[in-house]
Amino acid sequence: MGEALSLSRRHEVARALRAFLPQRAVLFEEEDTRPYECDGLTAYRQLPMVVALPETEEQVQRILRVCSSMQIPVVPRGAGTGLSGGALPPGDGVLLSMAKFMRVLRVDPRARVAVVQPGVRNAVISEVAAPHGLYYAPDPSSQIACTIGGNVAENSGGVHCLKYGLTVHNVLRLRGLTIDGEPLEVGAEAPDAPGLDLLALAIGSEGMLFVVTEVTVKLLPKPQCARVIMASFDDVEKAGNAVADIIAAGIIPAGLEMMDRPATRAVEQFVAAGYDLAAAAILLCESDGTEAEVEHEITRMEAVLAAAGAVRCTVSRNEAERLRFWSGRKAAFPAVGRISPDYYCMDGTIPRKRLGEVLNFIAGMEKKYGLRCPNVFHAGDGNLHPLILFDANNADELHRTEEFAAEVLEKCVAVGGTITGEHGVGVEKINQMCTQFGTAELELFHAVKHAFDRGTLLNPGKAVPTLARCAEYGRMHVHGGKLPHPELPRF
Amino acid sequence: MTLQALSDRIRDAADRRLALRLRGGGSKDFYGNEARGELVDTRAYAGIADYEPSELVITARCGTPLAEVEKTLAERGQCLPFEPPHFGAATFGGCVAAGLSGPRRASSGALRDFVLGVKLVDGRGRILQFGGQVMKNVAGYDVSRLVAGSLGTLGLIAEASLKVLPRAQVECTLRLEMDEARALDSMNRWAGEPLPVSATLWHAGVLDVRLSGSEPAVRGAAKRIGGAEVKSDWNAVREQTHPFFAGGAPLWRLSVPSVTPPLGFSQLIEWGGALRWTRGGNALREVAKRAGGHATLFRAADKSGGAFAPLDPVLMRLHRELKNAFDPAGILNPGRLYAEL
Numbered sequence: 052m053g054e055a056l057s058l059s060r061r062h063e064v065a066r067a068l069r070a071f072l073p074q075r076a077v078l079f080e081e082e083d084t085r086p087y088e089c090d091g092l093t094a095y096r097q098l099p100m101v102v103a104l105p106e107t108e109e110q111v112q113r114i115l116r117v118c119s120s121m122q123i124p125v126v127p128r129g130a131g132t133g134l135s136g137g138a139l140p141p142g143d144g145v146l147l148s149m150a151k152f153m154r155v156l157r158v159d160p161r162a163r164v165a166v167v168q169p170g171v172r173n174a175v176i177s178e179v180a181a182p183h184g185l186y187y188a189p190d191p192s193s194q195i196a197c198t199i200g201g202n203v204a205e206n207s208g209g210v211h212c213l214k215y216g217l218t219v220h221n222v223l224r225l226r227g228l229t230i231d232g233e234p235l236e237v238g239a240e241a242p243d244a245p246g247l248d249l250l251a252l253a254i255g256s257e258g259m260l261f262v263v264t265e266v267t268v269k270l271l272p273k274p275q276c277a278r279v280i281m282a283s284f285d286d287v288e289k290a291g292n293a294v295a296d297i298i299a300a301g302i303i304p305a306g307l308e309m310m311d312r313p314a315t316r317a318v319e320q321f322v323a324a325g326y327d328l329a330a331a332a333i334l335l336c337e338s339d340g341t342e343a344e345v346e347h348e349i350t351r352m353e354a355v356l357a358a359a360g361a362v363r364c365t366v367s368r369n370e371a372e373r374l375r376f377w378s379g380r381k382a383a384f385p386a387v388g389r390i391s392p393d394y395y396c397m398d399g400t401i402p403r404k405r406l407g408e409v410l411n412f413i414a415g416m417e418k419k420y421g422l423r424c425p426n427v428f429h430a431g432d433g434n435l436h437p438l439i440l441f442d443a444n445n446a447d448e449l450h451r452t453e454e455f456a457a458e459v460l461e462k463c464v465a466v467g468g469t470i471t472g473e474h475g476v477g478v479e480k481i482n483q484m485c486t487q488f489g490t491a492e493l494e495l496f497h498a499v500k501h502a503f504d505r506g507t508l509l510n511p512g513k514a515v516p517t518l519a520r521c522a523e524y525g526r527m528h529v530h531g532g533k534l535p536h537p538e539l540p541r542f
Numbered sequence: 543m544t545l546q547a548l549s550d551r552i553r554d555a556a557d558r559r560l561a562l563r564l565r566g567g568g569s570k571d572f573y574g575n576e577a578r579g580e581l582v583d584t585r586a587y588a589g590i591a592d593y594e595p596s597e598l599v600i601t602a603r604c605g606t607p608l609a610e611v612e613k614t615l616a617e618r619g620q621c622l623p624f625e626p627p628h629f630g631a632a633t634f635g636g637c638v639a640a641g642l643s644g645p646r647r648a649s650s651g652a653l654r655d656f657v658l659g660v661k662l663v664d665g666r667g668r669i670l671q672f673g674g675q676v677m678k679n680v681a682g683y684d685v686s687r688l689v690a691g692s693l694g695t696l697g698l699i700a701e702a703s704l705k706v707l708p709r710a711q712v713e714c715t716l717r718l719e720m721d722e723a724r725a726l727d728s729m730n731r732w733a734g735e736p737l738p739v740s741a742t743l744w745h746a747g748v749l750d751v752r753l754s755g756s757e758p759a760v761r762g763a764a765k766r767i768g769g770a771e772v773k774s775d776w777n778a779v780r781e782q783t784h785p786f787f788a789g790g791a792p793l794w795r796l797s798v799p800s801v802t803p804p805l806g807f808s809q810l811i812e813w814g815g816a817l818r819w820t821r822g823g824n825a826l827r828e829v830a831k832r833a834g835g836h837a838t839l840f841r842a843a844d845k846s847g848g849a850f851a852p853l854d855p856v857l858m859r860l861h862r863e864l865k866n867a868f869d870p871a872g873i874l875n876p877g878r879l880y881a882e883l
Contacts, residue, residue, distance in 0.1 A: 161730055162801040185734065206680045217678060219687070220655050235856045240799040241835035242647065242816045245851040246861055246879065247696075248654055251687035255680045272736040299596040301619055301708035340736065343758030400676040402597050432677040472678035480681075487681050491668045495867065499683050502863030515682065 057143070061100050064145065067117045068103055072110060078102040087146050090131040090138040091193075092479055094395075094443065099126070099140030106151045108228070108264045115262065116232040118145055124511050125230070127258040129170060129201030132193045134396055135477030137204060137257045137513055144508075147262065149200050155179050156265070163270045164223060164240055169200025169263050173207075176268060185270035188215035191473070192381045199266050206255030208473040210306045210380065211337075213431035215271065217473070219254040226265035227253075230504045240267060252499070257475050257514040260503040274339035277305060278349055279373050282356045283330035283363040287311055290332040291406035293359035294430045297336065298403070300355050302348060306337035307431030308380050311410075314387070314425035314438070315379070321386035324379025325372075327363060334361075334430065335376055383427045384438070391423075391440035395452050398480075399463030400434045400472035412462050413437050420451045434472035435463070461486050476514045484514075485521035493518060543586035543605075545661075545669060545700055551582060552698065553667025556871040564694040564875055566605060566633030570640045572841050574693050574878045575849045584635050584698065591701060592675070595620055599658060599675045601703040604635025615706055623650035623707045627780050635699045641691020644780040645741035645752070648733070648800070648813040650707070654690040661701035662689060665869025675703045688864075694875040695883050696868040710740065710754035715776075718749045718769035722804040722811070725749045729814040730801050737763040743779050744811040745786055750774050779812065786810045791821040792842035798835030805829060827851055850880065858882060 061079055068077045078084050079101045088096045100123075105111045118125045124144030131138055140146040152168035155175065159165070160183035165176055173194040176187040190209035191197055197207070203225065206218045215221070224238035238250035253260055284290035290309055297304060310318070310333055315326040327333055336356070338348040353364050367373035379386075387394050401409050410426065417424050423440045439455050441448040460470045460483045470476070470483040484493070496515040500507065516524070555562050561579030571577065588605035595618040602611055608626065611634050615621050625644030626637045638660070643652040659673030662685070673679055673686035689696050720728065725744040729751075732739055738755030751767055752774070753760045764771070778784040787793065787810075796805070800815035809820040819840075820826065824847055830837035836851035853861060858880070865872070865883045877883070 159801075160734065162799055163730075163734055183734070206684070208678055213677065216651070216655065219684070220651060229856070233856050235854075235860070237857075239797075239835060241797040241833075242652065242813060243691075243797050243836075245836045245838070246853050246857065247692055247864060248641075248688055248690065249857070249860065251654055251684050251690075255684055260683075272734050274736050295596040298598060301711075303707065340756075340759055341762050343762060344756050347756055347758050400678045402594070402599075402675060404594065404597060429678070434676075434678050467674065468676050469674055469679040469681050471681050472676070473680060475680050476682070484681060489671075491664075492670050492672065492682070495664065495670060495685070496682050498867035499685070499864065502860060502867050 057100070064101050064121065064123055067121065068101065068114060071113050072103065072105065076104040076106070078104070087128070087131070087140055087148070090128070090133045090136060092134055092136040092477065095136045095139050095478055097140050097142050099146035100143055102146045102148060104148045104151055111147070111262060111264055112228050112232040114145065114147060115228055115230055119230050119232070119506065119508060122506060122508065124508050126510050127200070127204070127262050129198035129204070130172070130196050132197040133201060133205060133475065133477065134398070135471070135475040135479040137475050137477035137510070139478050141511070149198070152200070152264070158183070160185060162240065164267055165270055166265065166267045167199055169203070169266055170198050173197050173199055173202055180270045181273070184273050186273050187268050188221050188271050189218050192384065199268065200263050203254055203263055203266060204256065204258045205473065205475040208429065208432070208434065210308055210377070210429060212429070213307055214303050214305045219251055221269050222250070222254060222266060223269055224267035225250060225253055225263050227261040227263045229261050230506070230509050235261065238267070255475070257477065258510045259500055259514055260509070262509070275341050276345055277337055277339035277373060278345050279306070279335055279337040279367045279376050280349060280352055280356065281327065281365045281376055282334045282336065282361040283327040284332045284334070284360060285330065285362055286360070287332045287410050288407035289360045290334055291410065291430070293334060293356055293361065294406065295403050296355050296359045297352060298431070300351065302352060302355070304336045304352065304431060305339040306335060308335040309333070309428045309430035310380065310383065311426045313423065314383055314427050317390050317425055318379040318383055318386040321389055322378050322382045324375055326379055330362070335380060380427065387425055387438045387440065392442040392444070395439040395441065395456055397435065397437045397439070397456055397459055398471045398474040399460050399468055400432065401463050401466050401468035403433045405466040405468070406430070406433065409435065409462060409466060413459060416455050416458055420455045422448070422451060422455060424455070429472070432472065433468065457483065478513055481514070481516045481520070482524045484516050485524050490518060493521065545587065545663070548582070548587060548698060548700060549663050549667045549669050552663055552665065555580070555873050556666055559871055559873065561873050561876050564639070564698050566636035567607070567631035569628060569630030569632040570636060573640060573849070575845055575881070577875060577878050579873070579876065582698070585633060587700060590614055597675065598706050599703055600706050601675060601701060602634045603701050604633060604699055606634040608632040608634055608637050616709070619709055620706045621709045622656070622704065624653045624656060625780055626653060627782065629781060634702065638690050638699050638702045639692065639694050645743070645776050645812060648742070648816060649740050654687045656705045657686045657690045657702065658705055659703040660686045660689055660699050662697040663700055664697040665871055665874050669700070670697070673703070677705065693878045695865060695879045697874065712757045712760045713740070713752065713754045714760060714764060715772055715774035716751045716753070716764060716767055716769035717772040717774070718751070719747055720749055721747060725811070726801070726804065726815045732767065733800070733814050737766060739763070741776055742812060742814050752776060784810070786819065790843065792823070793840045794820050794822055794826045795838040795840040796820065796826065796830045796835060797838070798830055798833040802833040802835070848881065853880070
């Protein structure tokens, strides 16, 4: 599109939206749209043509109707904390900010549910439930900022999901609007809903199927107490094996996290969590429940950890100490951000038994690419967050980082895992989707998308690569002489 | 049988627009609408493909007897936490396709919550793989959970990976006598406290509460709840051999919010108040809907009115579009879920 044409298109769209939205809710001047040019994945930026900030469901409906009739792409956005570029704006479309949907509509302590608008922050749900002895379980590290709507889009996890599940296990019902503005409800406050499980399909769909306007979540009773063990290991692989030993002993800890020494060192300078910096790796193993239950489980876990070769185990003595141990884990990303101009966070998930092997592989990649890579993991889930340190101003480092990350993600797939455990594909991992899936699966994903959004207007180009893109990517990444998607025509 | 043979069979049927009736052990023939089409017996594609207790995952082919899967898990101190009903010689694939959960559902989650991945043969005979064997996976749409409970209308579930959990160390059942209103109130109150309640059953003035967990947790909860410790047969409610389920009158399954007040007819209540079984007619659809839930005609000689609650037009259109994406020729278990699919 020529510049003059795109400018007139922008004014046309803005005018159509301002017919029913207040002026301040439709932004199109560069100074106003600039804050929306990226989400938490700042390496990708794009100015949106127009930003819309609706406040009511009816306004969302009218925006969607305008966009679908004008064939304008729409990208929904929550707090913009996503790490895969899922909310990267469309240069030729509308960025639909749900930030004004901030109301908690209902908290029913007896039914243990909360009904909230999608712009409500994750941590707020637990805050409003707390007076009733209840809480919302999924706790992504960004929980003070990220919204429940974004959590639904990405199927977010957190440090307690081994025991309490992901977003998909804790959301009961969604209300939303299709791209044509048709209202729909999936799931129920009852245990199930009739027909196909569209609730499960919608969660983690990265805003590609419909726009969520209301979320009903399950609240859980807050455990009476929780304690965490910090276990030190002189070898990273031993720590990895200890994780499998705990599970094999029939214990499902409330949290089971691992950090290697480069990560604990970065964190310690930042928050002084009290980590053992002599250890090659530490494990944080949490137990929750009644006092007696926790006492019992902590004793069992300590025995397993000692047998697995832990050189030291420190058990939190009180709630303040427990929170301090966790504060380091939760601050791992910003802490790493302080020791390097930029970092690139990966999100692969692997079978736990391959942890040692993948860690060694990552160590090899550090040498190969000459880049440092501290590691933090949701070890209990096998979900890795290696953080590659680089300087984005150095084009060569950026390029090496991308190659490094691609190799690690492909390794995750090769050992039977996945390219993303909880951050989503977005724009970031779209090429690796070609490694993870074959042509037929990708075709089916596009067909699922079309079932909801025939014109491909909702968050287009994200999460599922076109087959042409895979063909091009495959040409660049030939492994062992085998070309992925050999059936596709090449350019 | 090979997977390729199943795939060829489906591709051939799609070419000829021939309806296929996908069936494992036939234990859930009664469930859903009447099945029609040429029989595809999935039992020959069987076997546990992978089981690693420390990974908490089991992967098995569709024809594997569900009993064999459970026995294999029990040998290593693990279980399928959603306690699926067998209703006879159930297969693993049929269990996933039916999507039914048993007594522990309210505390542990439903079958769909434990699905990690599937290998699916779609209506074109294509062999597709979604999800995997890892606990967290957000690459692509969650097709694995979508096909759980789809009654074979989207594809033949050739293989599935499910998350498993360790069996509880200690289990006990407490019995309390109370009327329906008090039972509903008690179950909802306990569910709001951190207690290891793993199943509840109210029927005819008697409430049974099962506790499962570590010894100190169960002991502490038993003190809190009270009642008399009894030996209770939870298998009878899971498999519907409990006397309430005897007889041929239409059996309805009402799935409602757990806090729904007493509905005013004789029932058996599970899942902390959220699952209510009763006998009756079509009027129950409206009763369940008003309560914020839905009613399924679970067992009946005549299901001409449809086994499942009707969908609103937007959802039905999406169902049809999805069916068309997976099975464009419309040959897989046509009509089993809804007449339109």
